[in-house]
Each structure stands twice: as C-alpha cells, then as structure tokens.
Amino acid sequence: MDVKEVFRSLSEAAGVSGYELELAKLIEQGCPWADETRLDKLGNLIMLKKGQGPEPRPKVMLAAHMDEIGLVITKIEKEGFLRFSTIGGFDQRVLLAQEVVVHGRQKALTGVIGAKPPHIQAPGEQNKAVKMEDLFIDAGFDSAEEAAEHVRVGDLVTIKRRVSNLQSSFMAGKAFDDRAGVAAILECFKTLSKIDHQADVYGVATVQEEVGLRGAITSTYGIIPDIGIAIDVGFGDSPGLPETDTIKLSKGPGIAMGPHVHPKLHTRMVETAKEWNISYSLDPSPYPGGTDAYAIQVARAGVATILLSIPLRYMHTPVETLDYQDVQRTGRLMAMFIAGLDQEFVEGLTCF
Amino acid sequence: MLLARLTQANGAPGQENEVRDLIRAEVEAHAHVVKTDALGNLLAIKNPDAPGPKVMLAAHMDEVALMIVGIDGDGYLKFRPIGGVDPRVLVAKTVVVGSKKTPGVIGSKPIHLQRPEERENAFTVRELLIDIGAKSKEEAEKLVQLGEIAYFTTEYEEVANGKVKAKALDDRVGCALAIRLLQEEVSFPLIAAFTVQEEVGLRGAGVAAYQVEPDLALILEGTTASDVPGTDEHRQATALGQGPAITVMDRTVITNPELVQELFALAAEKGIKVQVRRSTAGGTDAGRIQLSGTGVKVATIAVPCRYIHSPASIMCKDDFEGAYQLVKHYLARLEERAGLS
Numbered sequence: 266m267d268v269k270e271v272f273r274s275l276s277e278a279a280g281v282s283g284y285e286l287e288l289a290k291l292i293e294q295g296c297p298w299a300d301e302t303r304l305d306k307l308g309n310l311i312m313l314k315k316g317q318g319p320e321p322r323p324k325v326m327l328a329a330h331m332d333e334i335g336l337v338i339t340k341i342e343k344e345g346f347l348r349f350s351t352i353g354g355f356d357q358r359v360l361l362a363q364e365v366v367v368h369g370r371q372k373a374l375t376g377v378i379g380a381k382p383p384h385i386q387a388p389g390e391q392n393k394a395v396k397m398e399d400l401f402i403d404a405g406f407d408s409a410e411e412a413a414e415h416v417r418v419g420d421l422v423t424i425k426r427r428v429s430n431l432q433s434s435f436m437a438g439k440a441f442d443d444r445a446g447v448a449a450i451l452e453c454f455k456t457l458s459k460i461d462h463q464a465d466v467y468g469v470a471t472v473q474e475e476v477g478l479r480g481a482i483t484s485t486y487g488i489i490p491d492i493g494i495a496i497d498v499g500f501g502d503s504p505g506l507p508e509t510d511t512i513k514l515s516k517g518p519g520i521a522m523g524p525h526v527h528p529k530l531h532t533r534m535v536e537t538a539k540e541w542n543i544s545y546s547l548d549p550s551p552y553p554g555g556t557d558a559y560a561i562q563v564a565r566a567g568v569a570t571i572l573l574s575i576p577l578r579y580m581h582t583p584v585e586t587l588d589y590q591d592v593q594r595t596g597r598l599m600a601m602f603i604a605g606l607d608q609e610f611v612e613g614l615t616c617f
Numbered sequence: 618m619l620l621a622r623l624t625q626a627n628g629a630p631g632q633e634n635e636v637r638d639l640i641r642a643e644v645e646a647h648a649h650v651v652k653t654d655a656l657g658n659l660l661a662i663k664n665p666d667a668p669g670p671k672v673m674l675a676a677h678m679d680e681v682a683l684m685i686v687g688i689d690g691d692g693y694l695k696f697r698p699i700g701g702v703d704p705r706v707l708v709a710k711t712v713v714v715g716s717k718k719t720p721g722v723i724g725s726k727p728i729h730l731q732r733p734e735e736r737e738n739a740f741t742v743r744e745l746l747i748d749i750g751a752k753s754k755e756e757a758e759k760l761v762q763l764g765e766i767a768y769f770t771t772e773y774e775e776v777a778n779g780k781v782k783a784k785a786l787d788d789r790v791g792c793a794l795a796i797r798l799l800q801e802e803v804s805f806p807l808i809a810a811f812t813v814q815e816e817v818g819l820r821g822a823g824v825a826a827y828q829v830e831p832d833l834a835l836i837l838e839g840t841t842a843s844d845v846p847g848t849d850e851h852r853q854a855t856a857l858g859q860g861p862a863i864t865v866m867d868r869t870v871i872t873n874p875e876l877v878q879e880l881f882a883l884a885a886e887k888g889i890k891v892q893v894r895r896s897t898a899g900g901t902d903a904g905r906i907q908l909s910g911t912g913v914k915v916a917t918i919a920v921p922c923r924y925i926h927s928p929a930s931i932m933c934k935d936d937f938e939g940a941y942q943l944v945k946h947y948l949a950r951l952e953e954r955a956g957l958s
Contacts, residue, residue, distance in 0.1 A: 342846050356728040356736055362706035362927040364771070364782070375776045377929045381847045391703060394739050401846055403923060403931055405780030407858055415777065429711050429720040431750025432760070437711065437722040504693055504746050505726055515752065578748065579724035582709040586722060586748055 268455060268596075269589055271295030272448035276438040279366060279373075279423040281335030281352050282476045288331040292447055292470050298454040299468065309484040310470040314454055318463025323611040325603055326467045326490035326568075327453060328481050328557045329446025329497065330474030333439065334581055336365065336422035338402075341413060345406030347376070349422060350397075353475035357397040359582045364425040367404050369415040375425060376404035424583040434589040435514075441585040443474065445575045445592050446496035449518075452596025453603070462604045471557055481560035485568060491611045492530065492569050493561035494599060499548060499574025501587065512546045512576040514587065517594040519548030519574035525558045526550075527569035529614055534571055537602045543594050548574050569614040573599070619643070620793045620937075621773035624783035627713075629682035629699050629766040630814040633657055636678040640792060640811050647799045648809070658825040659811040661799055670951060671806045673831035673913075674798055674944070675822060675902050676791030676838070677815030680784070681926045683707075683767040685714065685747075688758055692751030694721065696767055697742060700816030704742040706927040712747060715765030721749040769928040779934045780857070786930045788815065790920040791837035794941055801948050805955050815902055819869065822902035826909035833876065833914040835944060836903040839932070840864075840894060842921035851895060855921035857933040860890030861940035864917035866897050869904025873914040880916055880943065883950060889943050890935075894919065918944060 271291070280288035289310040293302050299312035310331070316322045334353025341347055347367065360378050367374040379402075380395045402422065406412035428438035450468040457466060467488050471480035485493065499519045502511040512519040520534050538545040550572070558572040573595055578586040628636035637659050645651055648661035659678070681700030688694055694714065698704070712721050723745050728736075747767055751757035771784035783789075795809040808829045813821035826834065844856035855862040863880055864872050884891040894917075907915040920940050922932045 344844070344846065346846050354728045356725065356731065358705065358736060358740060359709035359725060361708070362924065362929060363709065364929055375774055375782060377782060377924060377931055379845055379924050381845055382841060382843045382924070391705070392739055394737055395705060399847065403845070405777035405931065407778060411778065426711070429722065431720055431722070431748070432756065433750060433752070435750030437720075437748075437750075500727055500730060503724060503726070503748075504689075504691070505744070506730060510730060579709065579722070580727035580729065582725055582727070584709045584711060584722035584724055584748075586724060586750065588750075 266295060266297055268448055268451045271451060272444060273428045275444040275447060276428050276440050279368065280332055281421045281423060282332040282473045284421060285331050285472045289470060292331065296451050296454055298458040305484055305487055307480050307483050308472045309480045311484060311488065312468040314457055314466045316462050316464045316466065318607065321608065323464040323492065323606050323608055324467065324488065324490045325464045325492045325494065325606065326469060326485060326488050326561065327450045327494050327496060327599060328469045328471050328561060329450055330443045330480065330557060331447055331470040332472055332475050333423065334475050338416055338418050338420045338422065340418065341409045341416065342401065343409045345408050345412045347402040347404060347412065347416060349402060354581055356581065358394045360400055361395050363583060365402060365422050366425045367402060367416055368421045370417060371415065374404045374415060376402040379403045426583045435586060436589055437584050437586040439583045439585065441577055441587055442498045442580055445498055445577065445587055448592050449496045449575060449595040452593050453599040456597055456600035457603060460604050464603055464606045466603055474557055478557055478560035481557035482564065485561045485564035489565060490568055495556050495558035495561060495570065495572045496595060497556040497572065497574055498577035498580060500580060501576035501578040503578040512548055512574060514576045515590065516546050517544035517591055518598060519546045519576065521548045521550045521572035521574060523550040525562050526571050527614060530569055530571040534602055537605060538598055541601045543598045545598065619796065620789065623789035623792055624773050624785050627768040628678050628680055630679040630817045632766055633678040633813050637811065640796060643796045644799055644809060654824060654828060656821050656824050657813045658821045660825060660829065661809040663799060663807040664804060665806055667804055667806050669805060670832040671830065672951065673808045673810055673826065673829050673834040674795045675810045675812055675834055675836045675906060676795045677788045677812045677821065677902060678792060679814055679816050681816050685761055685763055685765050685767060688754050690754055692753050692757035694747035694749065694757065694761060696747060701926055704745065705739045707745055708740055710928050711770045712767040713770055714747060714749060714767045715761045717760055719749050719760045721747040721767065724748050771929045780931050781934055782929050782931050784928055786922045786932050787839035787925040790839040790932065790937055794837045794944065797941055798944055798948065801945060803948055803952050805951060812902055819900065819902050819905045823905035823909055826906040826913060830910055831913055834906045836901050836906065836915060836917040838901050838917055838919035839922045839925060840919035841899065841925050842923045845923065854896035855892060855894055857921050857923065858935060859892040861936055861943055862892050862894040862919045862921055864894045864919065867899050867901065868897065869900030870907055870915060872903060872916045876914050876916045880947065883946055884943055887942065887946050889939050891943065
C-alpha cells in the first residue's frame with residue numbers, strides 16, 4: 266500500500282467537520298496494518314495495532330483530524346445563486362473564483378464562487394477584499410425553484426481541487442490540514458508492521474477538530490491512553506512570515522515544547538530523532554490549544570501528550586503545500602519512538 | 618470536444634502557438650488557403666478568388682495570463698498579469714508555468730497569522746508569488762525562465778442546467794464558432810481570422826483585416842455577463858440564457874446599424890433568442906477591423922460569459938448554439954443574395 270497515494274485520495278475526498286464518514290472509509294481501506302478498526306459514536310476512526318509486550322502494555326494514541334474546513338449553504342437567491350457561510354476559518358480573500366463541490370440532494374454539483382464583476386464596482390473597490398457576504402456560488406441554476414430541486418439550505422460545500430505534484434516531493438492541495446497527519450499515522454503503522462514494539466498503538470482519525478477539538482475528547486476518553494501524540498500541521502516557512510512563527514519545510518516535523526507537551530516525551534522524542542538520524546525542528550509553542558493535543562491532555566485524569574507538526578505552507582487555503590518527505594519522517598519518528606517504549610517509561614510519566 | 622480542447626490549450630498574448638496549432642489542424646480540411654502572418658494571426662480562407670462579398674469572421678486566440686518577471690532568492694516566482702486580471706481572483710489558485718509546464722500554486726498567508734483588518738484589503742499583485750516547490754533560486758531557474766507564462770489549470774466541465782465551466786471562454790468560444798462556421802457551404806470568399814494579442818490592445822485584428830480587405834466582418838466574442846446578485850438589470854451587460862449578445866456600441870466601435878438591424882430581424886425570423894449588449898464598456902477586435910483600409914462594416918456577436926478574465930468562467934451552451942445558428946443563417950442569407958446578383 267502506497268501511503269502517498271492514499272494521502273492524495275484523502276485530500277481530494279470531501280469531509281467537512283461533522284461529515285467525515287467518507288474519509289473514515291478511505292482511511293480504513295488505506296490501512297491494512299491495523300489488527301482492529303472501529304468507529305466511535307462521534308465518528309472517530311480508531312485503528313488498533315497490537316504490541317508484542319507483556320500485559321499490561323503501554324497504550325499510545327496517535328491522533329490526527331480528518332475533517333476539513335468548508336462552506337454551508339445559507340440561502341438560495343431567486344436567480345438560483347447560492348449564498349453560504351463557512352465551517353472553520355477561511356480568509357475571505359481565498360474564496361473568490363474558487364471552484365467548489367456542492368454536496369446536493371441527489372449528487373455533487375460543480376460550482377464557481379463569484380461576485381459582482383469589476384466594471385460594476387465603485388472606483389477603489391478593487392483595492393478592498395470582496396466580503397464574504399457579497400460572494401455567492403454559481404452552480405448554473407437559473408431560478409430558486411430549479412436550485413431547490415438539487416440544493417437545500419444546510420447542504421455542505423467543499424473546495425474542488427486536485428492534488429498538484431510540485432518539485433521534488435512537494436505537493437499542493439486542499440485539506441492537507443490535517444490529512445497529512447492521518448497519512449503520517451498510516452506511515453507509522455506501515456513501519457511498525459516491520460518492527461517489534463511492546464505498546465498497543467491506537468491510530469485515531471479524529472472528527473470535528475476544526476470546530477473545537479471535539480472528536481479527540483471522546484476518542485481519548487474511550488481509549489484511555491498512557492501517551493497521546495497529536496499530529497497536526499504547523500505553519501511552514503513561506504514568504505511574508507517571520508521565521509519565529511514558522512517551521513522549515515523538508516526538515517522533518519516540528520517537535521513541540523510548551524504547556525501541552527510532557528517534558529519527558531519531548532526529551533525522548535528528540536533523543537529518538539537523533540538516534541535514528543531523522544531530521545526535526547524544535548517548535549516552541551507558548552499558546553496551548555488549537556490542536557487535538559489539548560483535548561487529549563485534559564481527558565479523564567490527564568494524559569501525557571506531545572504534538573508533532575508537519576510544516577505546511579498556506580494553511581486553510583485551497584493550495585496548502587508540503588513536502589511529503591516530512592510526512593514520512595513524522596511517521597518514521599513516531600514508529601521509532603513507539604518501538605522504544607516500555608511499561609517502565611510509561612510509569613515514570615506521572616513522576617514529577 | 619472542440620471547445621474543451623480549445624479552452625484547455627494555453628495561449629497568452631504573443632504566445633498563441635498551442636491554440637493556433639490546434640485551430641490549424643481543425644480548419645485545414647475546410648479552407649483553400651491557410652496562412653499565418655508576421656504577428657501570428659492565422660487566416661483560413663475559403664474561395665479566395667470567388668466574387669464578393671468578402672466576409673471575415675474574427676475571433677481572438679489569446680487569453681489573459683501571468684508573465685514571470687522575477688525569481689526570488691528562495692525560488693518563488695514573481696509575476697505580472699498580461700491583459701486585464703483582477704489580482705483578487707489569483708489568490709490560492711493552481712497554475713502551470715512555462716514551456717516545461719511546471720505546476721505551481723499562488724499561496725497566501727494563513728488566516729491564523731493575520732490581523733483581522735488585513736482581511737479587508739485585497740492582495741496586490743506584488744504581494745503574490747508562485748510556489749513551484751523549488752528549494753532555491755538555482756533550482757527554479759532550471760525550470761522556469763523569465764518571460765515565460767503561467768496559466769490557470771481549470772478543466773472544461775459541463776455543470777448543471779446546460780452551463781459550461783472553463784477558463785479562457787473569452788475568446789475560445791469565438792474560435793470554436795469560427796471553426797464550425799467555416800464548414801458552411803458558401804460560394805463567396807469566407808475568411809476566418811484567428812487573431813493574436815486582443816487582450817493587450819487589439820493588436821492582431823487590424824493587421825489581419827488589412828490583408829483580408831473584407832466587405833464586412835463579424836466579430837465572434839465571449840463577453841462579460843454580470844447577471845449576478847447585486848447588479849441592477851441595466852448594468853448587467855449581458856445575461857446567460859438570453860441568447861447571443863449583439864453589440865451596438867462599446868469603447869472601441871459603433872457597429873454598423875444596418876447590419877445590426879439585419880441580424881436582429883434575422884434572429885426574429887428564425888426564432889433565435891438574441892440580446893443587446895447593455896454596456897458600452899470594453900472593446901473588441903471590431904474596433905480595429907472597422908478602421909481597416911477605407912473602413913469595414915462590422916458587427917459583434919458574443920456569447921455571454923460570467924467571470925471572464927478569471928480562472929473559471931461560466932457560459933450557457935444554448936447561447937453558444939444560438940450564436941452559431943445566427944451567423945450560419947446570416948451566411949446563408951448572403952449566399953442567397955450572391956446567387957441573385
């Protein structure tokens with residue numbers, strides 16, 4: 266199984282927060298290395314790869330969210346155009362002239378996001394961003410009645426975008442946030458299938474991260490892990506962004522340090538990277554929250570967590586860009602980290 | 618399908634090769650003479666030596682695009698539009714760059730790292746860069762040369778309700794119409810002129826008309842439609858589904874009133890839905906062609922397209938078909954008259 270190809274199909278599939286079932290199916294098909302898989306009540310996909318150690322075995326949870334930001338239909342105009350709102354954070358400036366898929370009643374429909382044309386606009390208006398409320402989706406309908414046969418208020422919309430292969434192992438597309446993290450879990454499982462490890466590993470593709478880390482709350486509660494590793498995307502180096510806010514692409518994952526990272530896990534992760542010669546960046550993150558790591562950390566009586574960040578350019582746009590080698594490095598780093606775990610280390614995590 | 622192939626071909630002003638080659642292959646079987654000139658216009662001539670009227674159909678091959686004007690120290694490409702492109706439509710799009718067709722993306726800063734007020738201002742073209750995934754200037758320079766062109770990657774697709782989504786409908790619809798119309802059986806000289814560099818100032822059309830010396834010219838275009846929310850009807854220019862639009866006047870031309878009336882009458886007679894282009898903004902090759910030689914009678918017949926000069930425009934197939942029928946009947950009418958004389 267080529268995980269890169271699975272990743273491509275995940276990126277091109279549609280799964281706005283709360284509607285991730287199609288993704289869960291694709292991920293399950295793309296992971297022949299799990300011993301068991303199940304869906305929990307919120308729709309989190311939980312894939313278990315059992316360890317070979319004596320019971321009780323350490324339990325490690327790997328979490329990456331499969332939901333993507335998207336749009337939702339809020340009104341059908343009398344001329345057949347569709348108004349929308351957003352699910353998750355979009356910069357209004359990336360939406361104009363974007364192709365979208367409207368997930369209508371019977372089938373998916375292609376549309377284009379339009380606005381009134383420049384020649385109708387007042388002078389100076391072109392220097393202003395087109396406001397979200399002035400945008401609409403044109404799916405070709407000529408009247409509200411016609412549109413209503415196919416689309417309802419509340420129907421979901423995703424960006425229509427094929428993955429582009431850029432130079433070397435760079436790729437661009439939508440929803441790499443955080444299907445890149447899911448791919449890293451699959452890469453980890455693939456590596457683990459070839460080596461011995463004592464711990465039981467739960468790979469979780471979580472739901473509803475973009476609207477408040479919700480899937481990670483219930484999946485962690487159900488698994489009761491000893492260690493939680495959240496894999497998300499981090500701001501990759503790109504023009505106009507200060508170095509201090511970003512992680513360099515092609516240098517492996519960022520290993521976070523901060524309130525949501527257990528110090529012993531951080532130390533062990535860095536040691537593992539050095540031992541196996543896997544490149545990484547240190548990722549100081551003073552503001553906890555924003556990723557599944559936070560939800561995992563505060564579950565039940567508390568979980569030792571760490572966050573790995575895959576560097577990603579142009580986050581939350583339809584052209585998110587990464588180096589696939591960073592996904593592979595992240596997967597390999599987690600596998601080697603897991604291979605080095607034993608019950609003694611896990612017990613030490615509560616000793617401060 | 619012809620229009621799909623035409624819109625998916627790339628041709629910036631002055632670099633129309635791909636489109637020209639495609640059209641040449643299509644028209645060769647239907648023209649007695651096919652030739653190009655010093656600017657790159659492609660002229661397909663039927664019955665060159667027959668008695669008049671000499672009728673010219675004109676459609677431009679070029680499309681708006683982006684020219685690479687710099688490569689920065691990190692391997693990102695700087696660009697400027699060729700032809701009128703609102704920079705706001707460029708954000709977060711995919712492109713293909715240069716002769717090596719290197720894929721790239723136009724990225725933008727993540728929302729998480731913006732101040733809220735930043736989102737109120739449009740990106741300027743100087744702020745936007747193309748990322749091809751090159752890790753250095755040297756790597757980028759091996760793939761892309763200054764002056765090469767970046768194009769949108771939009772695929773032709775039929776969407777709901779007889780609509781089509783594609784890039785460069787302005788003016789590949791005109792090219793597709795001219796190719797089809799050249800196949801009509803006529804006895805008078807019929808010249809399909811596929812012109813260059815319309816988007817940067819109608820440069821090919823005058824040169825083409827000078828050589829053709831037509832008695833009358835029909836300019837086949839894709840024109841702006843703004844039948845979208847927030848636009849009063851009188852400012853919509855054209856509307857989709859209302860048939861081809863006939864221009865009375867724009868910034869470059871006052872079309873021949875008799876010819877225009879004749880087209881409206883013919884449309885009524887044949888039951889073809891047509892509309893008047895309700896805007897005097899913009900310009901087409903008609904402006905240059907009418908001033909060629911001692912002057913040429915011109916009319917512009919255009920397929921309405923929403924979101925022209927952006928990565929994805931939308932048209933209505935019925936309007937395209939209506940434009941074809943109207944000109945086809947007009948050519949038949951000229952043929953009848955030629956037979957009588």
